[in-house]
Amino acid sequence: MEIIIAKNAGYCFGVKEAIQRTFHAVDLHRDKRIHTYGPLIHNPQVVQKLESMGVQSIDDIQDGKDSIVIIRSHGVPLEVYEKAKENNVEIIDATCPFVRKVQKIVYEYHQKGYSIVIIGDPTHPEVIGINGWCDNKAYILNHVFQVDSLPNFDKLCIVAQTTITSELWNAILKELNHKAKVVEPFNTICVATRERQSSCANVAQQVDAMIVIGGYHSSNTQKLLQISKKYCKYTYHVETAEDLPMDIIEKMNKIGVTAGASTPDWIIKEVIEKMSSMDQNNNERN
Ligand code: SF4
The missing domain is CATH 3.40.50.11270 (Rossmann fold)
Structure with missing residues (x-):
């Protein structure tokens, strides 16, 4: 394997x-x-x-x-x-300095009289935090269809939760462009997120099964899961090595592994070790 x-x-x-x-x-x-x-x-x-x-x-x-x-x-x-x-x-x-940057943008543009849109999950602490820098007046969107329910604006400042996908950003931005006379978009998806998501997509295209490691409530891990599923049907979300679907993994030749931004190295190591030692045992038996 x-x-x-x-x-x-x-x-x-x-x-x-x-x-x-x-x-x-x-x-x-x-x-x-x-x-x-x-x-x-x-x-x-x-x-x-x-x-x-x-x-x-x-x-x-x-x-x-x-x-x-x-x-x-x-x-x-x-x-x-x-x-x-x-x-x-x-x-x-x-x-994080990348989040601080979003807070500053929102604060500055709110002071300048712009309406604010945050593209992201309204229940996520990062988004709740950012909204708190513009008197909690931001419109928070997580889906393209929500754009329809917005009023028209004079001036609109748009920012992103740092961990959303570029796909979601592009889709919502396209629609928002028709909603205001002046639009100031700031694609604040962080570099670390972009790199992690694109390497996840890259590996998912090469393997039989993909293991995405991360907390079940971690939003950036959920995004990796979505991306991986697009390219690899057999994508599994695990929090620790104990959650690995060993009966399925056993049958695969090439396994890809990625992990969310809050997954410690020791958990990644344990997951890899468990799969490697199963493979070694199987080889010894055959
Ligand atoms: S994903 Fe990490 S690096 Fe990117 S903004 Fe969040 S905390 Fe910062």
Whole structure:
């Protein structure tokens, strides 16, 4: 069996940075309570590890009163910083620079009187955070058909959740161009996402089956799944090595592997090792 690992699989720059800063903070501030604002990353195994080190996740900044709170790479609405000050919360800000850029664009164009459209998932923390930089006034679209229900605008600023597909961006942008006299589009899909998605597509076209590793609630992992399924019928989503469909994998000659931005290297390694050792055992038996 041949296993092809897609380039750019696993932790992206922003997630790596957030994790490093969290572990560093735990080391440095042993006498202080440390929280993360929401689960640090969409990976239950990493979240459990942090909990075992005493780092709890909170959903309301006021619950972090007099403690250190780490802002994860998804970022937060502007008002969270203000509430943090009022509650004597020390912020460690691990907002990814790519997300920060989107927040700044939205803030600036909202101030200039533009209406704002965010193309992305309205329930995703990154999108909720970005919307909080334009007084929560953004129109949030996840499907092309939603454009029909929008009013017409004078001036429109359009940004993307950093992990959406270029396909979705292009399709919605095409329709939005007819909705305003002035349109300012900012394709803010991050470079790491673009590279991960295109290497996923590339590998999916070459293999019999594709394994996509990542948290079941991770939005960027879901996107990889969608992309992979387009090219490879036998695409499977696993969170850990235990979820691998071994009876199916056994019958395949070429397996592709990719992983979402919040998947730790050790989980990728375990998945690959489990498939390789099954293959080795089968070869020895034959
Ligand atoms: S996916 Fe992109 S924007 Fe999001 S944290 Fe990673 S590098 Fe930053």
